[in-house]
Amino acid sequence: MIWTYRTAVSIALIAALFVINWALDAFVIEYVVRIILQCGINAILAVGLNLINGTTGQFSLGHAGFMAVGAYATAFAVIHLESGLGFSASNIPAPWMQGLLLSVGLLFGALFAGLAGLLVGAPSLRLRGDYLAIVTLGFAEIIRLIFTNTEALGGATGYSGGRPLGLPVYTNFFWVFLWAILLITLIGNFTFSSYGRALRAIREDEIATEALGINTTRMKVLASVISAAAVGVAGGLFAHLMGTIRPDDFKMDRSVAMIVMILIGGLGSVSGAIIGAIFVAVTLEAMRDIQQYRLLAYSLLLIGLMIARPQGLLGSRELRLPAFLRRKRGGAA
Amino acid sequence: MTRFSAARRFLLLSSMSLALVAASGCKPKAGADGEGSGAQSGALVIGAYLSLTGSKADFGIKTQQGALLAIDEANAAGGVGGRPVKLVILDDQGTADEAGNAVTRLIDVENASAILGEVSSSLSLVGGRIAQRRGIPMVSPSSTNTQVTEIGNFVFRTCFIDPFQGEVMATFAKEKQGFTRIAVIKDVRNDYSIGLAKAFIETFTKNGGTIVAEESYNEGDTDFSAQLTKIKALEAQALFVPGYYTEVGNLAKNSRRLGLNIPLLGGDGWESPKLREIGGNDIVGSFYSNHFAPDNANEKSSAFIATYSKRWNEPPTALATLGYDATALIIDAMRRAKGEPTPAAIRDALEATKAFPAVTGAVTFDANRNPVKPAVVLKVTADGDKFVAEIQPAGAAPAAPAAPAAPAAPAAPAAPASGAAAAPAGSGSGAAK
Structure with a gap:
């Protein structure tokens, strides 16, 4: 019964995504579509970052680095898959093939970003608070400098796959939101599982959690890897x-x-992260008309929001939304 | 089942925001698509995307000032076929996502017939690809990386490309200075530096010179004694340093301290008052190539310097001048366009540009849509940089050695001569981004 419901x-x-994708393509200007796609990409970023910064309470300032790893790995994989399969400018893959190529590339992006999350997380997650923030920031800078200095990946000018028209633009509504729903459901379920409870326990009191027999470092590294992998997928979608x-x-x-997204939405809240992501993607573009005062207005808006709702748009200090979901879930089970 | 709550909420939210933005973002009906709307009357729109905020804001602001001046002059002269020209400028904060958004907005919302931008080559690559895909001509005022115009037939630029400066300095060193033994030291992490060094070495050896050493450094280095000691032993007559002013200044100090008293040669990355601040007297006597020289003025450029200084209360920089030139070129192409100035017609007119009298020298495009125009060589002296020579492009265009029918004869840009526009108060590394 459950299975048929889920399948349905x-x-x-998928059908809805497909129809919306078609409708956007046919009726909506590219500018607006672009912003919608950025909403989706930001949502993945925010939900990914929220797992480590919000749920686990480990303040990372380095997720741009994981996004970079995901972006480069995805682009590199797609470009080489294409040339390996004999596609070229004159032999463009069919739309379904484009999506398949992109998705395979995104898996590579997730894999490499996850590995980076492991490499960075394993040593640094033993630190706490400010120290962790500084170390993650340092790692992100190292990752960026590695890409800046890798000639094969375009160096400072950037990676375009060696093509005049750049990386193929395969990112569309269908794939962004399919991956977004997939990852958000995955991370959502993870957050509300026993693992998620362990992560929240670490946030509340690490020593007590350790005393309960939970390997806190292992849990934190696990959260870091999943978080990095999700952010890597967003990076890949961004690249294309x-x-x-x-x-x-x-x-x-x-x-x-990214941190602004999760703070606006409410730290530790999955749906809050999504709202924050959309807020960040839309607000700046919506303020185009006021030209150079845009950033000023944006900053004032952020300050105002933080004064009015320091807990974010959705999340309360007790993180109402997860609690609400947990209760309901308990009731259903 | 409740597991889907998050997903459902997400769907609800995304569809709500979708409805919101879609309400204001529907495609115009067929026939009125982009170029068509407002084609018969109303202002012609040139859309610009520039970094007006962020770490490279100065580049964008200077370019904007030049562009606005060109628009004012065009409108004072009756616009294009009686229609006024409007410049819509969008800020991209120096980031790729904002640049992409800005260009699509210029095309979709502002109905731009042509696009101006960016200064940074890497952002011109982002915007240029969108412009190419959408069939809107784009002119970059000052992106010197070769990749930019390789995007396709809708992307142009008004500055010369990186390798050309290497050729210029090689020609200058061999023909004007009579050097035969030169050492090269380049920033290995920088495309600009690598491109200049490669072109310099090729041209110089082809002309019979000898490159005695090829050394490297990294951005941020302050100690160059290892490389310089090696070069000193090789009896080089000059040292080619295609880098930015900070490292060049420090390198000059290093070399004099080691007793290496040979002139340094470089490109437009040197253009900054900081060069002499850092290098002091040790950089005096060195040469670099640039888009123009302040003291090589002709009528056109003196007039530009005067009007620009009056309008903005400061002398024009390299980027401001190139911004002015690019905008004036687009307007000129709109006037020359056959029939209605649609994006496609403007593109054709741009491609057919012959000896357009730009402030930085006459512009004629080669087969790769790079301008064939002269460069100037300046000498660093104790009281400012002085014009020494003007180097014409060699026979074929720099990026298109295999372009037999390139519309540019070497003598083409001779008449209006090279412009002279920038005042010494250059903005950082100039166009060498």
Whole structure:
């Protein structure tokens, strides 16, 4: 019974995505579509970052680095898969093949970003608070400098796969939101599982959690790997939307933008992270008309929001939404 | 079942925001698509995407000032076929996502017939690809990386490309200075530096010179004694350093301290008052190539310097001048376009540009849509950089050695001569991004 329900929901979802994708393509200008796609990509970023920063309470300032790894790995994989399979400018893959190539690339992106999360997380997650923030920031800078200095990946000018028209623009509504729903469901379920409870326990009191027999370092590294992998997928989608990936796009500003998303939405809340992600993607673009005062207005808006709702738009200090979901889930089970 | 709560909420939210933005973002009906709307009347729109905020804001602001001046002059002269020209400028904060958004907005919302931008080559690559895909001509005022115009037939630029400066300095060193033994030291992490060094070495050896050493450094280095000691033993007559002013200044100090008293040669990355601040007297006597020289003025450029200084209360920089030139070129192409100035017609007119009298020298495009125009060589002296020579492009265009029918004869840009526009108060590394 459950299975048929799930299957039905999945099929309906995919069909809906497909129809919306078609409708956007046919009726909506590219500018607006682009912003919608950025909402989806930001949502993955925010939910991914939220797992480690919000749920586990380990403040990372370095997720732009994982995004970079995901972006480069995805782009590299797609470009080489294409040339390996004999596709070229004159032999463009069919739309379904494009999506398949992109998705395989995204798996590579997730894999490498996850590995980076492991490499960075294993040593640094033994630290706490400010120290962790500084160490993750340092790692992100190292990752960015590695890309800046790798000639094969375009160096400072950025990676375009050696093609005049840049990386193929395969990122569209269907694939962004399919991956977004997939990852958000996955991370959502993880957050509300026994693992998620352990992560929240670490956030509340690490020593007490350790005393309960939970290997806190292992749990934190696990959260870091999943978080990095999700952010890596977002990076891959970003790469194939932009057409060029530049090391400069993965500076600390990017990490800060991600943190703004989860703070706006409510730290530790999955749906809050999504709302924050959409807020960040839409607000700046919506303020285009006021030209150079845009960033000023944006900053004031953020300050105002933080004064009015320091807990974020959705999340309360007790993180109402997860609690609410947990209760309901308990009731259903 | 409740597991889907998050997903359902997400769907609800995304569809809500989708409805919100879609309400204001529907495609215009067929026939009125982009170029068509407002083609008969109303202002012609040139859309610009520039870094007006962020770490490279100065580049964008200077370019914007030049562009606005060109628009004012065009409108004072009656616009294009009686229609006013409007410049819509969007800020991209120096990031790829904002640059992409800005360019699509310029095309979709502002109905731009042509696009101006960016200064940074890496951002021109992002915007240029969108412009190419959408069939809107784009002119970059000052992106010097070769990849930019390789995007396709809708992307142009008004500055010369990186390798050309290497050729210029090689020609200058051999023909004007009579050097035969030169050492090269380049920033190995920088495309600009690598590109200049490669072109310099090729041209110099082809002309019969000898490269005695090829050394490297990294951005941020302050100690170059290891490389310089090696070069000193090799009896080089000059040292080619295609880098940015900070390292060049430090390198000059290092070399004099080691007793290596040979002139340094470089490119437009040197253009900054900081060069002499850092290098002091040790950099005096060195040469670099640039887009123009302040003291090589002709009528056109003196007039530009005067109007620009009056309008903005400061002398024009390299980027401001190139911004002015690029905008004036787009307007000129709109006027020359056959029939209605649609994006496609403007593109054709741009491609057919012949000896357009830009402030930085006459512009004629080669087969790769790079301008064939002269460069100037400046000498660093104790009281400012002085014009020494103007180097014409060699026979074929720099990036298109295999372009037999390139519309540019070497003598083409001779008439209006090279412009002279920038004042010494250059903005950082100039166009060498």
